[in-house]
Amino acid sequence: MSKKIAIGSDHAGFEYKQLLITMLNESGYTVADFGPSNGDSVDYPDFAHPVSSSVEKEENELGILICGSANGVAITANKHQGIRAAIAWLEEIAVLARQHNNANVICIPARFIDIELAKKIVQAFLTTDFEGGRHANRVNKIACM
Numbered sequence: 001m002s003k004k005i006a007i008g009s010d011h012a013g014f015e016y017k018q019l020l021i022t023m024l025n026e027s028g029y030t031v032a033d034f035g036p037s038n039g040d041s042v043d044y045p046d047f048a049h050p051v052s053s054s055v056e057k058e059e060n061e062l063g064i065l066i067c068g069s070a071n072g073v074a075i076t077a078n079k080h081q082g083i084r085a086a087i088a089w090l091e092e093i094a095v096l097a098r099q100h101n102n103a104n105v106i107c108i109p110a111r112f113i114d115i116e117l118a119k120k121i122v123q124a125f126l127t128t129d130f131e132g133g134r135h136a137n138r139v140n141k142i143a144c145m
Helices: 010-028 045-056 071-077 091-101 115-127 132-140
Strands: 002-011 030-033 064-066 083-087 105-108
Touching: 002 010, 010 064, 010 071, 010 115, 030 064, 030 105, 045 064, 045 071, 045 105, 064 071, 064 115, 071 083, 083 091, 091 115, 105 115, 105 132
Parallel strands: 002 030, 002 064, 064 105, 083 105
Antiparallel strands: none
16 A cells, blocks of 8 residues: 655645655555645645645644745644654755654755756655654654643
8 A cells, every 4th residue: 555645735835736746646645635725825834734634633644845945834744742753955854854853744845956856856755764763762752741
């Protein structure tokens, strides 16, 4: 069974979202598109919250958020207790976010990287597992409960 992936963006990330959905579908992932449905100006929290909620509730295994800088969607996603959203602008950062931080949402800065790099970052994120071990104790200290 393929991984279930939630994806959303704002207007700045709309084109990348569409291209990433195609790549994910072609790779056999099940994709839940939380919008937007076009490139018109929108507010990023309106899409980052539903993506994050779906991952937090385990309706989707991992999430992908795309906006201009990735900061807005990352800040929004990290308001959810069960979310560990990481901004990645290099493949290696996506790998470390999964391996060491057990990130479950990757945030892509569409205005600062090209689509080919975004695809590589997403692939790295989706195919890397959490290492656990010494990192598990650190990740367990993140939540404010």
